[in-house]
Amino acid sequence: MPARLTRRAFGRAAAAATAASATRVLGAGNRVRLGFVGVGNRGRQLQQAFAKHDDCQAVAFCDVWQPYLDRAKKDNDGRGDSYGDFRRMYERKDLDAVVVATPDHWHAIQTVDACDRGLDVYVEKPLSIVVAEGRRMVEAARRNRRIVQVGLHRRSSRLYADLARMVQGGGIGKVTVARAYRLSNMFPDGIGKATDGPPPDGLNWDLWLGPRPMQPWRDTMCPYKFRWWHLYSSQMANWGVHYLDAIRWMTGETAPASVSAHGGRFAVDDDRTIPDTLETVFQFASGRLAIFGQYEASGVKALASGEIELRGTQGAVYVDHKGYEVVPERGGQFQDRAPRMEAKTVKASDGDLTVQHARDFLDCARSRRRPNADVEDGHRSTTLALLANIALETGLRLEWDARTETTNHAEANRLLSYEYRKPWVLK
16 A cells, blocks of 8 residues: 555655654564553454554553453453553553544543653544544644544545545536435434433443533443434534545545534434434535535435545546446536546455554554644544534534634534533643
């Protein structure tokens, strides 16, 4: 796999060449010594992805749920130390980097703390739970000259890199609309309903909640179903950030000019605090729309094929991890009806994108170049998803100032950050 996938990556590499080298010496055999924070569903997948590379070594695991810790160590052939508190793990002197795959409300604190301790970070998407945290994470990475890779693994795809060059080069004309959807018919029971109760043995519930308010445990929230609770995550951020990041990349956009959102709990009767139906529209100053729909009461496919649609004046593209298809446009009303370009189908030559993304992170830990999914890109793309949630909560069409990272409404601006539960702070 090429070390750099885009022209922008070449620029990043040149800028990074002047940065200081890692403050810690790599382990025996030049292996990157990793600590894993959060080893549940996605954390385990990342542990397996990094294990594919011989030049890294998992030396420590951290989780607030003891069964996950036991499983992580077993998966590592019984090797590595276990921790119930990430702060104790960060005190180790033999770590080079950490892999953060905790619930979204923990990403900022754990990433900033790691950067301040001289550790590189692979942090899962979405980057943060509120917009202000994301900017602080970028600042922490820069002031400490740390590598921070965000788990937007399409950024390490050769297929998507080639498509980005083609689309930004005008290959399908002016793209005016891009669309993607999260489809899963969870009607009627969704995540289910449960009553409050004591947390199970082996779960540090207070530490799981962290900076969020204290509340009783229930099994429709933790360990995994937090994705449907707005205090800890959202499906807009969980899924939307993947597709919105790819759309930003394909079209060369940085940030939207405005966003509006519509939806609610229309059909699914469960404990969730997020919508089962959501449609969000982002408008860009360059003259295009990006549309993301979260449909959890309807699972019939919404696109002709693929997972993302790009509609250009000369043709449309449908892309997923398997490849992409170009469908030629024909002139419409008052226009020449001849095809405006040739049809084309391109198959992907990529392997497992998570494994490739881990490879890029390990390479960057040595070279000190910016990774394919640098923290700034992760922040910009996560911001789109978080703005969608704010637009839905306030019922407002929001104008977004990407320079100041504020909206045109005070009510919405209050939701760009939140007050942490003591004693947690973001340094």
